[in-house]
Amino acid sequence: xxxxxxxxxxxxxxxxxxxxxxxxxxxxxxxxxxxxxxxxxxxxxxxxxxxxxxxxxxxxxxxxxxxxxxxxxxxxxxxxxxxxxxxxxxxxxxxxxxxxxxxxxxxxxxxxxxxxxxxxxxxxxxxxxxxxxxxxxxxxxxxxxxxxxxxxxxxxxxxxxxxxxxxxxxxxxxxxxxxxxxxxxxxxxxxxxxxxxxxxxxxxxxxxxxxxxxxxxxxxxxxxxxxxxxxxxxxxxxxxxxxxxxxxxxxxxxxxxxxxxxxxxxxxxxxxxxxxxxxxxxxxxxxxxxxxxxxxxxxxxxxxxxxxxxxxxxxxxxxxxxxxxxx
Numbered sequence: 001x002x003x004x005x006x007x008x009x010x011x012x013x014x015x016x017x018x019x020x021x022x023x024x025x026x027x028x029x030x031x032x033x034x035x036x037x038x039x040x041x042x043x044x045x046x047x048x049x050x051x052x053x054x055x056x057x058x059x060x061x062x063x064x065x066x067x068x069x070x071x072x073x074x075x076x077x078x079x080x081x082x083x084x085x086x087x088x089x090x091x092x093x094x095x096x097x098x099x100x101x102x103x104x105x106x107x108x109x110x111x112x113x114x115x116x117x118x119x120x121x122x123x124x125x126x127x128x129x130x131x132x133x134x135x136x137x138x139x140x141x142x143x144x145x146x147x148x149x150x151x152x153x154x155x156x157x158x159x160x161x162x163x164x165x166x167x168x169x170x171x172x173x174x175x176x177x178x179x180x181x182x183x184x185x186x187x188x189x190x191x192x193x194x195x196x197x198x199x200x201x202x203x204x205x206x207x208x209x210x211x212x213x214x215x216x217x218x219x220x221x222x223x224x225x226x227x228x229x230x231x232x233x234x235x236x237x238x239x240x241x242x243x244x245x246x247x248x249x250x251x252x253x254x255x256x257x258x259x260x261x262x263x264x265x266x267x268x269x270x271x272x273x274x275x276x277x278x279x280x281x282x283x284x285x286x287x288x289x290x291x292x293x294x295x296x297x298x299x300x301x302x303x304x305x306x307x308x309x310x311x312x313x314x315x316x317x318x319x320x321x322x323x324x325x326x327x
Contacts, residue, residue: 001031002073009073023066030067043082046071050086050122059122061087081204086122088204089260092156092280093131094118103151104143112138129265133273140276148276153299155283164291171292177226177322185223189216204238211240224316229323232302233285235312238263253305262306275307282314293319 003024010020030049037045046067053059064087071080097118101109112135119131140148167184174180192215194200196207205211215221215236224231235258237243243255250267257263259281265273282299290297298317303309 001028003028006070006073010069013069019062019066022062023069026063026066027070030070041078042076043078046079046082047086047124050083050124054120054122059120061121064122077201081201084204085125085260089157090121090123091158092261093135095156095158096135099151099154099156100139104147108139108142112142125260126264128261129268129271129273132261132277133265133271136274136277140274145276149279152277152279153283153286155287156280157284159284159287161291164288167288168292177318181219181224181226181231185219188222206241208241210244211236214240214244220313226318226323229318229320231289231316231318233314233316234303235281235285237311249310252310253308256311257305258312259306266305273306275301275304278304278306278312281312282316285314286316289316289318293322295319 006024006027007020010023015023030046033049033052034042034045037048040048049067050059050064053063064083068080068083068087071077071083097109097113100112116131116135119128123131136148136152139151143151170183171177171180174183189212192202192207192212195202196209196212201207218234219225220232220234221236222233224233226232235256237256238258239255243252246252246255254263254266257266259278262273262277265271278301279299282301286297286299297319300315300317302315303311303313305312
């Protein structure tokens with residue numbers, strides 16, 4: 001292991017000396033675990049190592065970030081993606097537990113989480129639908145689909161407003177909403193091209209010419225297309241390269257889905273997840289618009305891989321005053 005090289009990388013992250021030493025120690029331990037794992041891939045070993053951290057009570061965010069950074073440092077994409085998926089959206093179930101209690105009361109919260117509780121950090125995506133499905137179904141049965149949808153459309157991710165202030169500034173600098181959307185789409189395409197040019201992953205996925213073309217030819221993907229006071233937005237497939245090459249509808253839907261709490265349910269025969277849960281993803285996409293306009297907005301789920309569609313698509317309803325005259 002290149003201890004000094006990893007140390008130098010960690011120093012660029014402005015970590016304390018204590019956290020740097022702890023990260024190096026954890027990386028060394030993972031290397032030994034990887035060596036002893038035999039035929040397991042580095043990604044599979046990362047999941048197994050996570051299970052060990054959970055057993056030991058060492059499944060902290062700091063430890064998972066250390067493993068992810070080590071994956072980046074060693075250019076081990078298999079390991080990096082595996083750890084990234086353990087972190088991605090990990091806060092969703094804990095936030096749902098908190099929100100159900102705040103909105104519907106402790107009694108309802110305890111009822112829908114009974115026998116399940118909040119899953120530990122580091123739980124593999126393959127197991128997450130088993131933790132989420134019964135909770136969403138119980139909540140929908142208890143409070144009704146409309147109330148469940150309203151709660152979930154607020155989003156379950158940790159997304160402070162400050163994260164989107166740059167979008168508000170760009171919106172205010174644009175001539176109108178359509179120019180803002182065009183520039184937003186162009187910026188996203190440039191970002192993908194930069195990942196491709198530099199051989200970097202876009203989150204967990206490889207960017208190819210076909211992936212760039214898919215996004216470039218569809219302004220709805222991640223950016224949005226306006227009709228009246230509605231912005232239609234579609235998610236880029238989670239694994240777009242595999243999505244484009246896949247002909248099996250079930251696997252195509254699987255590669256489309258971003259949500260670690262839902263994805264494995266798509267190809268599972270014994271676990272299903274209520275499509276209502278996908279309103280959480282809608283909440284993610286309407287959040288920047290709520291920061292732009294400084295008010296809550298409505299979002300509608302139009303298509304969902306969990307519900308059987310080949311993409312995830314949403315309608316975000318903007319304030320009427322945001323629309324250009326005649327638009």
